[in-house]
Amino acid sequence: MIIKNIRIDKYKRRQITALALLILAIVILVNMVKCTARVLRDKDKPDADYEISQSESSETEPAETEAEDLSYSEIRSKLDFTPEEELPLENAVLPADDVSLINEKYLSDVVIIGDSISKGYSVYGRLKEDNVLAVGSIGVRNVLETDFTYQGYNLKITDILDRKKPKYIFVSLGMNDINIRTAEQYSSDYRNFISEIRNATPESTVIVTAVTPVSRQTTFTKNETIDLYNETLRKLVFDLQDDKVFYVNAARYLKGSDNYLIPDYSSGDGIHLAAEAYDQLLTYMLTMLEWI
Numbered sequence: 375m376i377i378k379n380i381r382i383d384k385y386k387r388r389q390i391t392a393l394a395l396l397i398l399a400i401v402i403l404v405n406m407v408k409c410t411a412r413v414l415r416d417k418d419k420p421d422a423d424y425e426i427s428q429s430e431s432s433e434t435e436p437a438e439t440e441a442e443d444l445s446y447s448e449i450r451s452k453l454d455f456t457p458e459e460e461l462p463l464e465n466a467v468l469p470a471d472d473v474s475l476i477n478e479k480y481l482s483d484v485v486i487i488g489d490s491i492s493k494g495y496s497v498y499g500r501l502k503e504d505n506v507l508a509v510g511s512i513g514v515r516n517v518l519e520t521d522f523t524y525q526g527y528n529l530k531i532t533d534i535l536d537r538k539k540p541k542y543i544f545v546s547l548g549m550n551d552i553n554i555r556t557a558e559q560y561s562s563d564y565r566n567f568i569s570e571i572r573n574a575t576p577e578s579t580v581i582v583t584a585v586t587p588v589s590r591q592t593t594f595t596k597n598e599t600i601d602l603y604n605e606t607l608r609k610l611v612f613d614l615q616d617d618k619v620f621y622v623n624a625a626r627y628l629k630g631s632d633n634y635l636i637p638d639y640s641s642g643d644g645i646h647l648a649a650e651a652y653d654q655l656l657t658y659m660l661t662m663l664e665w666i
Contacts, residue, residue, distance in 0.1 A: 488546035513551035592644030
């Protein structure tokens with residue numbers, strides 16, 4: 375009888391031990407689930423410290439702005455916009471590595487019209503060939519009479535634009551005009567070309583881009599002359615007072631402190647550009663579309 379009772383006690387102890395282990399396992403499991411839920415919940419919450427730092431920096435360190443990049447900004451300022459709010463350059467000028475993301479967003483919406491310098495956008499693979507309508511040695515003075523190759527056909531630029539109807543049109547012409555046309559003639563030629571573009575595709579936004587700088591060693595022209603013609607463009611676009619036409623000076627980011635083309639951005643002749651220069655130009659130009 376005594377032996378039987380001892381066996382029963384051992385059996386009960388085993389049951390109690392097993393039950394205790396089961397309860398312990400359940401408690402551990404519940405705590406793990408709670409911790410996991412808390413981590414996931416915290417992950418979905420915004421970072422409070424980050425929001426504070428962002429808020430503080432926006433109040434104490436306003437972004438640099440330059441109104442002249444958007445000639446229409448002075449008119450827009452009458453609609454409760456100030457020039458300082460129009461173009462935060464610190465936000466617009468992104469690292470070159472990010473240009474592919476911007477490029478992807480606008481790839482099908484952008485067309486660039488230009489000369490041999492503009493050809494670099496497609497030659498270096500920065501934009502699709504159909505998005506770059508460029509012919510060597512042309513200028514704004516003869517762009518309307520020039521044949522462009524588009525999808526296997528030779529067409530005038532207005533015919534291509536009428537078919538393609540791009541959302542954004544960047545015009546990059548002038549290097550082949552500045553030694554042939556006066557600033558006044560250049561402005562008149564450009565005004566006529568913009569008018570023809572607007573007639574061909576009224577819904578497109580036209581962005582007139584500044585002529586790019588040259589290197590110190592070239593005798594083709596001087597950057598002081600280019601600056602003069604670029605200022606003529608800026609004034610022309612402002613005088614048009616057209617909310618579909620803008621002036622963008624992305625070329626300034628290719629210059630050094632000496633006002634010459636930065637050597638690393640030259641392809642070698644002091645006029646045409648290296649691949650890295652197009653990254654700089656596109657980074658600024660395409661980001662500008664977020665502000666237009």
